[in-house]
Amino acid sequence: MTSFLTFTILGLVLGAVYAIAASGLVLTYTTSGIFNFAHGAQAMLGTFLYWQLTYGWGWPMWLSLVVVVGLAGPAMGALLHMLIMRGLRETADVTKIVVTVAIMLGMVYLSQWIWHPEEARVTEMFFGANAKIELGGVVVRVHELVCLVVAVAVAIGLRLLFTRTRAGVVMRGAVDDPDLLRLNGHDPDRIAMLSWAMGSTLAVLAGILVTPIGGGALEANQLTLLVIDAFAAAMFGRLRSIPRTFTGAMVLGMTATYVMAYFPTDWTWAGNLRVSLPMIILFVVLIVLPQDRLRVAAVRTRERYRPPTPRSAAVWGAALVAAVFLLALLLDDGSITTFALGMTFAIVALSLTLLTGYAGELNLAPLSFGAVATITGFHFGVTGSGLASRLTLWGVLLAVLVTAVVGGLVALPALRLRGLYLALATMAFGVFLSNMVLRDTTEHTLFGVTFSIFPNGTLIVPPLQVGPFDLRDPRTLLMTATVLFALIGVGLAALRASGYGRRLAAMKDSPAAAAMLGQNLVKLKFGVFMLSAAIAGLGGLLMASAGGSVSGDNFAIMSSLALVMLTVVGGIGYISGALFGGLVSGVGFTIMVGTFNDLATAHPSMESIYKTIGQLLVVATALIGMGVGKNPSGTVHDIVEGYRTLRGARALLAGAAAVEAVLYGLALTGVIGNWWFAILTACLVMALPVAGRMRAAAPVRRTPPELAGVAEPYSDELRERLDRELGLPARERMAKEASVHAVA
Amino acid sequence: MNEQAPLLELTGVRAAYGPIQVLHGVDLRVHPGSVVALLGPNGGGKSTTMKVCAGLLPLTGGELRLAGRRVNGITAQDAARLGICSIPEGRGVFPNLTVRENLWAATGTGARLADLEEAAYTRFPILGERRHQLAGSLSGGQQQMLALSRALGTDPVILLLDELSMGLAPMIVTRMYETVAQLVAEGLSVLVAEQFARAVLPIADTAALMLHGRVVASGRPGDIEDQLSSSYLGG
Amino acid sequence: MPLLETRDVTVRFGGNTAVDGVSIGVEAGCVTGLIGPNGAGKTTLFNTVTGLQRPAAGRVLLDGADVTRLAPAGRARLGLARTFQRLELFLSLSVRDNVRVAGDILRATGRTVDVEKETDRVLARTGLEDIAHLEVSAIPTGRARVVEVARALMTAPRVLLLDEPASGQTERETEAFAALLTGLAAEGLAICLVEHDLPLVMRLCTTIHVLDYGRLIASGTPKEIRESPEVVAAYIGTEEIGTEEVRREEVA
Numbered sequence A: 001m002t003s004f005l006t007f008t009i010l011g012l013v014l015g016a017v018y019a020i021a022a023s024g025l026v027l028t029y030t031t032s033g034i035f036n037f038a039h040g041a042q043a044m045l046g047t048f049l050y051w052q053l054t055y056g057w058g059w060p061m062w063l064s065l066v067v068v069v070g071l072a073g074p075a076m077g078a079l080l081h082m083l084i085m086r087g088l089r090e091t092a093d094v095t096k097i098v099v100t101v102a103i104m105l106g107m108v109y110l111s112q113w114i115w116h117p118e119e120a121r122v123t124e125m126f127f128g129a130n131a132k133i134e135l136g137g138v139v140v141r142v143h144e145l146v147c148l149v150v151a152v153a154v155a156i157g158l159r160l161l162f163t164r165t166r167a168g169v170v171m172r173g174a175v176d177d178p179d180l181l182r183l184n185g186h187d188p189d190r191i192a193m194l195s196w197a198m199g200s201t202l203a204v205l206a207g208i209l210v211t212p213i214g215g216g217a218l219e220a221n222q223l224t225l226l227v228i229d230a231f232a233a234a235m236f237g238r239l240r241s242i243p244r245t246f247t248g249a250m251v252l253g254m255t256a257t258y259v260m261a262y263f264p265t266d267w268t269w270a271g272n273l274r275v276s277l278p279m280i281i282l283f284v285v286l287i288v289l290p291q292d293r294l295r296v297a298a299v300r301t302r303e304r305y306r307p308p309t310p311r312s313a314a315v316w317g318a319a320l321v322a323a324v325f326l327l328a329l330l331l332d333d334g335s336i337t338t339f340a341l342g343m344t345f346a347i348v349a350l351s352l353t354l355l356t357g358y359a360g361e362l363n364l365a366p367l368s369f370g371a372v373a374t375i376t377g378f379h380f381g382v383t384g385s386g387l388a389s390r391l392t393l394w395g396v397l398l399a400v401l402v403t404a405v406v407g408g409l410v411a412l413p414a415l416r417l418r419g420l421y422l423a424l425a426t427m428a429f430g431v432f433l434s435n436m437v438l439r440d441t442t443e444h445t446l447f448g449v450t451f452s453i454f455p456n457g458t459l460i461v462p463p464l465q466v467g468p469f470d471l472r473d474p475r476t477l478l479m480t481a482t483v484l485f486a487l488i489g490v491g492l493a494a495l496r497a498s499g500y501g502r503r504l505a506a507m508k509d510s511p512a513a514a515a516m517l518g519q520n521l522v523k524l525k526f527g528v529f530m531l532s533a534a535i536a537g538l539g540g541l542l543m544a545s546a547g548g549s550v551s552g553d554n555f556a557i558m559s560s561l562a563l564v565m566l567t568v569v570g571g572i573g574y575i576s577g578a579l580f581g582g583l584v585s586g587v588g589f590t591i592m593v594g595t596f597n598d599l600a601t602a603h604p605s606m607e608s609i610y611k612t613i614g615q616l617l618v619v620a621t622a623l624i625g626m627g628v629g630k631n632p633s634g635t636v637h638d639i640v641e642g643y644r645t646l647r648g649a650r651a652l653l654a655g656a657a658a659v660e661a662v663l664y665g666l667a668l669t670g671v672i673g674n675w676w677f678a679i680l681t682a683c684l685v686m687a688l689p690v691a692g693r694m695r696a697a698a699p700v701r702r703t704p705p706e707l708a709g710v711a712e713p714y715s716d717e718l719r720e721r722l723d724r725e726l727g728l729p730a731r732e733r734m735a736k737e738a739s740v741h742a743v744a
Numbered sequence B: 001m002n003e004q005a006p007l008l009e010l011t012g013v014r015a016a017y018g019p020i021q022v023l024h025g026v027d028l029r030v031h032p033g034s035v036v037a038l039l040g041p042n043g044g045g046k047s048t049t050m051k052v053c054a055g056l057l058p059l060t061g062g063e064l065r066l067a068g069r070r071v072n073g074i075t076a077q078d079a080a081r082l083g084i085c086s087i088p089e090g091r092g093v094f095p096n097l098t099v100r101e102n103l104w105a106a107t108g109t110g111a112r113l114a115d116l117e118e119a120a121y122t123r124f125p126i127l128g129e130r131r132h133q134l135a136g137s138l139s140g141g142q143q144q145m146l147a148l149s150r151a152l153g154t155d156p157v158i159l160l161l162d163e164l165s166m167g168l169a170p171m172i173v174t175r176m177y178e179t180v181a182q183l184v185a186e187g188l189s190v191l192v193a194e195q196f197a198r199a200v201l202p203i204a205d206t207a208a209l210m211l212h213g214r215v216v217a218s219g220r221p222g223d224i225e226d227q228l229s230s231s232y233l234g235g
Numbered sequence C: 001m002p003l004l005e006t007r008d009v010t011v012r013f014g015g016n017t018a019v020d021g022v023s024i025g026v027e028a029g030c031v032t033g034l035i036g037p038n039g040a041g042k043t044t045l046f047n048t049v050t051g052l053q054r055p056a057a058g059r060v061l062l063d064g065a066d067v068t069r070l071a072p073a074g075r076a077r078l079g080l081a082r083t084f085q086r087l088e089l090f091l092s093l094s095v096r097d098n099v100r101v102a103g104d105i106l107r108a109t110g111r112t113v114d115v116e117k118e119t120d121r122v123l124a125r126t127g128l129e130d131i132a133h134l135e136v137s138a139i140p141t142g143r144a145r146v147v148e149v150a151r152a153l154m155t156a157p158r159v160l161l162l163d164e165p166a167s168g169q170t171e172r173e174t175e176a177f178a179a180l181l182t183g184l185a186a187e188g189l190a191i192c193l194v195e196h197d198l199p200l201v202m203r204l205c206t207t208i209h210v211l212d213y214g215r216l217i218a219s220g221t222p223k224e225i226r227e228s229p230e231v232v233a234a235y236i237g238t239e240e241i242g243t244e245e246v247r248r249e250e251v252a
């Protein structure tokens, strides 16, 4: 009985910490509409700072607490609001999610840079680990009591704030209509900044409180993910109700503790289960608790994607294959394998173009579907043994099929969900898979067959062989991956331009209207989810076989999130956005960090500088992600817009092509190094739009459109010109534009 | 009435959404205690003018004067605190706040919640019955009543109404304008934008016709109404 | 027999009864009006008929068949189409594609239609050709309402429910719109029109149903409705009868 009570109290304490973290999430979501994935990372940074002050520099504990919770926490929130969150108005869910994911990744990189991850750091409990009191026969640590008290105080405080104070009511109004708030005499910016400051403070508080409970060791990733566990609690309250969030947190904390306490220790998966429990609960809660916020009238978000025509997509696909072929001639085998790996990531990213870019549904765990395909391929698609073992075509097809089915099964319960909720459901699935399946190295016996899903923690996936095609050769591998990417890309472009694509767009824009036209939404969503999972599966399996062997970490949720983020950065509505996201997340990191580490080894005197630049670059990727709010349609969109000025500038384009050809020739013959080739090409690509703009800047003087009718009286002719200049009619012109636009 | 100094005065006001200029020099005056109706077809710039007056959209040229003072570049929150009460186009309510909380949010200009509630519930009893319902789940007319309530208890100097009658039952339109007329009788000045003149002309002192971002005519309501129908046909 | 019929439909939100035992019919070949003060339950009734809202009680019959439990898409396939009071256009598609996608959906459900030709026909019929290539977010509300109607017509409906289609239209647009509706009804379509533009309703409708506080307070020809004291008190309003109290007494 005492032990039960002890566990209950432990559970309540864990719940209390979840509650503090989750209330912070609820606070920022209700007041800004942004679900903050970086909440955990904020907690982590705050805790590290607290460690630095108290243990690194030996400040008194109370002083560090005041500084971290009272100053650093609010300042971090206010800064986040001013620099980043403010720019996220009128952007799609996926953009908002991706920006906070970028902040999370950036903060983790930053902390690892400042606080070297391999050093051990420990924070202790308040009043020491030995300060205990006895309550009804159960011994409780004072620190644990503090947690409980703080959690209750925070819950009551927030509840009162939201319902009993004008400031709180106004905060809740801010999310729907900041302009209306202005008309009521409030300043929405100040209000939002205040709520971000409060949210951030709660994050920091949760971090400092929870670290000693989990043993005291500080570890950046772990602490960041711990708050992700609190998502489930926040979801109990549908991201709105503080009391329900509090209850949810307590249920979560206690369940986790009981599972740890009472599940037989010889069940190896019980440990895994405990770890993934919050995600299972998150999934269940998402599905069981319906009800959405009331919609404000459909607003047009700032994202703009221009779908390409299938024909122009085909041209660009062919161009891509040719370019990759030429490029491969410059590279050694090692680089080609890396490149091929990136291309397989790009295939995975294509699944996002379809699902998110076209259909508006979110999937935060694309690599998890890749994992499903990899496991299937490994177990059922390999012939031969040792070096002679090969993946068969049937194996690949089977793996893709199984992944599609799994994708459908995951989507099935989540089909009613939209936007953020669906995103979280897929994330829960991804984390669950990582924890339960990809860590499952034990042997099972089913129907008399003994097997283990993930033997030894790594899977050796051999290359594919189809007839004479052997992908053991890196060049063949690269070209196969590229051709597959191009084929799928062209297929998707054709899909988007077809009735099916329009139906997806309709569902994305207004499910109610689509249903009223007779569209069965469940069927459509289900289908597109399966198709997308199949593409991700294909990419994932190729990725595994390109790398030779994979471990569970290759499919971790963090990698998935980075892939999603970079695809959005590139432009999730564009095929080329997928290419960008895949290449950068698949190999960009490796190349960047590798290059600078090589440089550092080669020039020992400059080592620290090169290492710093390498790390800066990694943090910079996260910065790019944060910048997406400025430019939510993606960089590809920007580049394309830049190149619009070049339409018709035949001579300029031809000249550029000639220069590029010469550069390539020089690189091929070894006159210039590959790096020089890359740098000069990049310069050329960037300089072209500038030249185009300069060329276009020599204008014909005419009445500017806004002065029409003022400086010059209205006439039919003028009206016609206005129509033309304001940029809309004439269908053949549109078609032409589309073809120029069809990088995607 | 024109001998008094105008309460709100726009001279040569220009405004733009990004690169697209929408107002090309608007001249408009609202005198104390008068009702000015801003009429004109779709896209003429009525709502944009309202936004400029409320401080939601910055001027790119010209002058905005409030009680003789030049207030170009005033923020919406300052304008609200100076007594400009603007009921925007569409429903000017927070959908995820209850009726009462909406009124509470409206006290940002210094009014007291109790006064606001009292004024709103007396004028529109249905709002009193629904005080704990989310504003977003009210019907269109109820939302419009709630939006107008903001003008009742906060004691503004000037009221800006944009398409008040849109989507409202005839009787409710009548009632809305009765309310407005009552406020005017108490000394309030009103600038009201309507696509349809029918509802507002009876209470208007002056009417101004807006076309393509400029006030092309202003004068007595009856005269403008004639011009209005011809400009609709022309534009 | 009416093509569309509601029988004692009741809808409750928490403690409020938004629609209270309403039975109305919509006949083929004519325009039926549904009017009532704001908050009377007109949109809620539409939502119930189209399956977006579950009724607490009552049944919805389409051509004699009970569709009360059918999903919205299923009802649409039986020939029910509607427009929305708060526009629900597909904002990332052009005007033409907004209409065309309805045909795509139709074809995906196994019907043989020449989507392109049908789209052209509907665009011409509704007078949208001149703006067909524009993005829907760029067109004024009045035209956007017509786009919703055109989209609904693409599904070759038998019953068309219109929720305040004329609000935001200029007088000229309303004229053209009235002509369109008359023409459609003459071809045998059953149209149910919710609208606050009374002159328009009186001119177009053969039968008018009046809702107030969720209840059906009158049904009849435009003439009967205009002369019904209850309706005048609850909806139209006069100089003498305008205040809440009097209205309540009259209704009760």
Ligand SMILES: Nc1ncnc2c1ncn2[C@@H]1O[C@H](COP(=O)(O)OP(=O)(O)OP(=O)(O)O)[C@@H](O)[C@H]1O
Residues within 6 Å of the ligand: B017, B020, B022, B040, B041, B042, B043, B044, B045, B046, B047, B048, B049, B195, C140, C141
């Ligand atoms: N947010 C915006 N961004 C860009 N252009 C806009 C925006 N809002 C309005 N416009 C454009 O400004 C012009 C004037 O619009 P405004 O809303 O002021 O007209 P209005 O007279 O109120 O018309 P309506 O009767 O339709 O309400 C229109 O051409 C419109 O397309």
Ligand SMILES: Nc1ncnc2c1ncn2[C@@H]1O[C@H](COP(=O)(O)OP(=O)(O)OP(=O)(O)O)[C@@H](O)[C@H]1O
Residues within 6 Å of the ligand: B137, B138, B139, B140, B141, B142, B167, C013, C014, C016, C017, C018, C036, C037, C038, C039, C040, C041, C042, C043, C044, C045, C085
């Ligand atoms: N989701 C909801 N939750 C609670 N109450 C609701 C909800 N939807 C509608 N109501 C209530 O039901 C009643 C009927 O609303 P409905 O929107 O059907 O009115 P309407 O007749 O269409 O009015 P209008 O002409 O203003 O559009 C209103 O009192 C409204 O407050």
Ligand SMILES: [Mg+2]
Residues within 6 Å of the ligand: B046, B047, B048, B089, B162, B163
């Ligand atoms: Mg307007």
Ligand SMILES: [Mg+2]
Residues within 6 Å of the ligand: B140, C042, C043, C044, C085, C163
């Ligand atoms: Mg309605």
